[in-house]
Amino acid sequence: MLYDILIIGAGISGSMLARELSRYKLKVAVLDKENDVANGATMANSAIVHTGYDPEDGTLKAELNVRGARLYPKLCEELNCRIKTTGAYVVACNSDEEKQLDVLAERALRRDIPHEFLTGEEARKHEPNLVDAITKVLSFPTTAVIYPWEVAIACMQVAIGNGAELFLNHEVTNISKSEHGYTVKAGGKEFNAKLVVNASGTGAEKICKMLTDDVGFQIKPRRGEYFVIEKDVHIVDNVIFPVPTEKGKGVLAVPTVYGNTLIGPNSEPIDEASIATSDDGIKYIKNNIKKILKEVPLNKAIRTFAGVRPSSTSKDFIIEPLGEDNPNFINIASIESPGLASSPGITEYVIDKYIKERLELMPNPDAVMTRKSDIVMAQLTDDEKNAVIKENPQYGNIVCRCEKISEGEIVAAIKAVCGARSVKGVKKRVRPGMGKCQGGFCEPKVVEILARELNCSPVDVVLDRKKSNILGRENR
Secondary structure, three states, X not given: OEEEEEEEOOOHHHHHHHHHHOOEOOOEEEEOOOOOXXXXXXXXXXXXXXXXXXXXXXXXXXXXHHHHHHHHHHHHHHHOOOEEEOOEXXXXXXXXXXXXXHHHHHHHHHOOOOOEEEEHHHHHHHOOOEOOOOOEEEEEOOOEEEOHHHHHHHHHHHHHHOOOEEEOOOOEEEEEEOOOOEEEEEOOEEEEEEEEEEOOHHHHHHHHOOOOOOOOOOEOOEEEEEEXXXXXXXXXXXXXXXXXXXXXXXXXXXXXXXXXXXXXXXXXXXXXXXXXXXXXXXXXXXXXXXXXXXXXOHHHEEEEEEEEEOOEOOOOOEEEEOOOOOOOEEEEEOOOOXXXXXXXXXHHHHHHHHHXXXXXXXXXXXXXXXXXXXXXHHHOOHHHHHHHHHHXXXXXXXXXXXXXXXXXXXHHHHHOOOOOOOHHHHHHHHOOOOOOOOOOXXXXXXXXXXXXXXXXXXXXXXXXXXXXXXOOOOOO
16 A cells, blocks of 8 residues: 555654544554554653743744644643643742743743743742742743643544554664655565655654665653652642753643642653663752752652653754655654644644645545543542443443542443553553552453453553563463
């Protein structure tokens, strides 16, 4: 088959692009080396929809962050994804940092981003956990948080529903030019496409080198580590930022859509895309969060984790063809922060600037761009729960005690379009294992349900990637 467009990478950029392209009469395929959608940088980040005040003027980051943030509320409404407007405080502790707040406020004014200044005293009335050393605060009330993997999965579900094809566990091993465009080898198969979009995150440089040595950039991955604080502990209402530096936005406190709080990250250059946490990283976060918050009960952390950002030698997003010799090979690379917030804008930009020039975009009259809401038992009234259980008793069997997730919800996540195929896949979609015990009670039951619904042995059920089997063998 000859595809019109082949997307390499099923993270937030690739998934969102696939959804938007599915509104047209196009043959679209998405390849990813992982066992699930959104398993790279999309899976582990701060989950913030930044409003767009931080990037420097004249950059794609500035343009697409502002645009993307404005598109998110409607997008999440269409996809039935959770978005929570928390607001954000950028806090200054001295005159030099206050000057930097002035710079950010000027950018916000030029970009029509709602903002206001507060004194330290005024800010502490709203956020009493701010340290007394804070002298001035720049507030951005439209800042929001999401669940990034939920949005990516929802986008892919819509794309597949409209005819796009997803090939997981298909790592690209070779790309060559062909008479029609490109031939891509992945997962032991050949894929032919008129146009290729490289949205492979930390793999972007490697993918480009399959076509040319003159890539024009180097991927320099950076690791960010986090604490997850249990939801019973209230720390802040707003996202709290220190004044940003060249290294990034600093160690933050982020209230999540489900009530937990993220504390982190650091920003450590690494040679390989490792998601292991480190003693030094954890110490760095502990020391730096104290500079902006009085009390951070890290003893109430239920988990630590790390994510890898696809930073590069470019200070800006790289969204362009791979040189003059490859006009139909489009890079979406170096999508570090504010990449998540920019994603809807990136999709719009790629289609308007590059794809419309190369392909005829005829509307797909059968395209459905929305996604129905799943049943979430914890959000229903008692009468609604009883009605659901009467129709399907599996919804009355609570598997995850911490998050009150039922067997019915887990089964629905497995059976869905782009459904879960691993313990982590179930966790991403319906949250068993996200609570205090982190799967200590419910994980064996999740393995059992996966085995039953996938018609395989529990020994074959994986935690995440292929070959990440949890059980070694059956003992009876």
